[in-house]
Amino acid sequence: MPEDCIFCKILAGEIPAAKVHETENTLAFEDINPKAPVHVLVIPRKHIPTINDLAREDGALVGEMMLAAREVARLKGVDRSGYRIIFNTNREAGQEVFHIHLHVLGGHPLGPMG
Amino acid sequence: MPEDCIFCKILAGEIPAAKVHETENTLAFEDINPKAPVHVLVIPRKHIPTINDLAREDGALVGEMMLAAREVARLKGVDRSGYRIIFNTNREAGQEVFHIHLHVLGGHPLGPMG
Numbered sequence: 001m002p003e004d005c006i007f008c009k010i011l012a013g014e015i016p017a018a019k020v021h022e023t024e025n026t027l028a029f030e031d032i033n034p035k036a037p038v039h040v041l042v043i044p045r046k047h048i049p050t051i052n053d054l055a056r057e058d059g060a061l062v063g064e065m066m067l068a069a070r071e072v073a074r075l076k077g078v079d080r081s082g083y084r085i086i087f088n089t090n091r092e093a094g095q096e097v098f099h100i101h102l103h104v105l106g107g108h109p110l111g112p113m114g
Numbered sequence: 115m116p117e118d119c120i121f122c123k124i125l126a127g128e129i130p131a132a133k134v135h136e137t138e139n140t141l142a143f144e145d146i147n148p149k150a151p152v153h154v155l156v157i158p159r160k161h162i163p164t165i166n167d168l169a170r171e172d173g174a175l176v177g178e179m180m181l182a183a184r185e186v187a188r189l190k191g192v193d194r195s196g197y198r199i200i201f202n203t204n205r206e207a208g209q210e211v212f213h214i215h216l217h218v219l220g221g222h223p224l225g226p227m228g
Contacts, residue, residue, distance in 0.1 A: 059177030
């Protein structure tokens with residue numbers, strides 16, 4: 001665990017977070033600066049800095065993150081109305097924390113993608 | 115294969131597409147209405163209407179889509195500058211084709227997420 005990783009600190013219980021869902025290998029919690037009425041982050045317990053750093057054997061882990069995101073959408077009541085799942089990598093996408101995470105956004109009509 | 119699914123028709127070679135990358139279970143091709151300098155779609159060969167319809171055993175398939183997206187970013191030269199991967203589900207996210215797909219966007223600073 002990198003000492004300066006805020007998501008590793010959340011996983012270790014050193015920084016509080018509003019948990020939404022968890023699985024063996026993932027944790028979902030409320031984004032503290034929400035960009036939509038529903039804005040939840042899903043992270044793996046394993047520290048991986050960016051999507052570029054995924055090993056081939058991490059495919060199943062990312063799949064587990066996606067299944068967790070689908071469950072978050074259901075728990076938040078936006079699975080039928082609609083939701084967006086986003087992974088941002090590096091500067092031009094605005095990645096802020098270098099521990100991979102996906103955003104689940106919903107609760108209003110979502111804007112342009114790019 | 116649903117008869118009216120445009121992505122199944124692309125997979126069957128009945129509608130042309132500018133292919134970018136393919137794997138055993140996925141195909142990547144240029145979006146015909148790009149929202150950023152780089153805008154590529156990655157689809158599974160299996161027809162699944164929405165992320166809500168994923169079976170638990172589809173986790174590995176979605177992981178393969180993500181690894182394909184990472185490879186698309188590398189092929190397009192945006193892996194270092196940055197890229198966004200998006201899955202849209204249902205109306206409020208603007209899902210237009212009901213065969214799951216992810217968008218790989220990059221090539222300029224990407225806007226707000228939600």
